[in-house]
Amino acid sequence: MGKSSKDKRDIYYRKAKEEGWRARSAFKLIQIDETYQIFDGVKRVVDLCAAPGSWSQVLSRRIYGDGSDPQVKIVAVDIQEMAPLKGVVQIKGDITKLETAQQIISHFDGGLADLIISDGAPDVTGLHDIDFYGQSQLILSALNITTHTLKIGGTFVAKMFKGDDMSLMFSQLKLFFKHVSFVKPKSSRESSLENFVLCRDYCPPQNYQPEIIDPSLENHDHLVNKSNEQDYINKLVVPFVAIGDLKGFDK
Template identity: 45%
Template sequence: VDLQGMAPIDGVHQLRADITKESTAEAIIEYFEGQKAQLVVSDGAPDSTGMHDFDVYMQGELLLSALSISTFILETGGSLVAKIYRADNTSRLYLQLQRFFKDVCVFKPSASRNSSIEAFVVARQFCLPEGHTPCNLTTEWHKHPETWLVRTTGREPKPVVHVPFVAYKGDLDADRTYDLDEDYVYTEAVQKPLTAAYQDVKQKLGSTNVKYDPIIVIHDEELTKEWREEHKEPADD
């Protein structure tokens, strides 16, 4: 599932959709003929802005969105593996994951660059809290940050959260930055983006003076259609 276009992969069913929408969860369950998934994997990451705090926040929002759709499509006892940026407030994400999964840990695989703050949260034994109705957790959390955990689980939040961190066995420290080896050779991406989010911006920059004419880019297809009708703009070919 992705908002952007994807190159076809043998044996993989692709769905271009928004994971924050309930209709996407319904489409996934329909594809599984009414059955729920045993595993949800999310490798989503925001386009980096270079502003560390903002990038970490956006990654947290993506993780919450992955957790949200998991509450719709994951069977009891299922697992979630998702990318996470380890930062100052990451414990709040751990706490939310622990409300839905009995076992939560963070894993740093060898394929992840050592200088990157990314890791992968592995949450197992999914169990929907009694009385909780699947919903968009990102909006629920922002509307009721102090009472959300109590209302959804009936339990007070823990003052301290302990989550195991498992690193790939090696001589490098996942919390340090190292220089590249002198013989390092750059490797091209196996598959470059087909419909990158920044393509519209690049096209508009060629004919727009951003100092006087702001650029508006909308990635939601429904909102894009409404905006074009309102401003009488032609649709893309």
């Protein structure tokens, strides 16, 4: 299916074609970095839900560059394959699986990431509750794998949709990061509900041990054992709740 005439009139759509970006979404990451300097000092990066690869392309050009720094390592993860990119290692994997986190760490020689990004979004069904629930669960899955692969003090950036649940999401992410804010780069259409959550200075709760939570579970009460401090601390993360409107998704 071809692009709509609205897309073709869009300045960032045209710029992406002219500059060789895989999608106009590349400018969103570029503008987040220009405003918040999220690439500063970054050597190890993970791009979750990476396909078709526009954000990985930005990482390749802006962080890997000419490949002169052997410490730079970029890992892109998606259940779909994407065309190769210079300096980017691809993992075809599911971000809800522990083995995917282990694969990421193996590419960092046992180290952890400085920066983790995710521009992923669920397929839109047109049903309000299902689509917003799907997006919040995607962020939860990204956070789960981030707790396994991000270093203390690291940064996490993920797409989200604006809605009444933003304060809840803010509170949940504040359990793991000292600084959390919602940002909207100028290349994100004004008519779109799309925002990005920018989380800096990763600092999980004391005694928290990373684990992969199955987002399909509605009730984790059977996992809580207050006699086990580590289990109890791990269950302090409130399951994400999603509500809102579907108008204006940014493709």
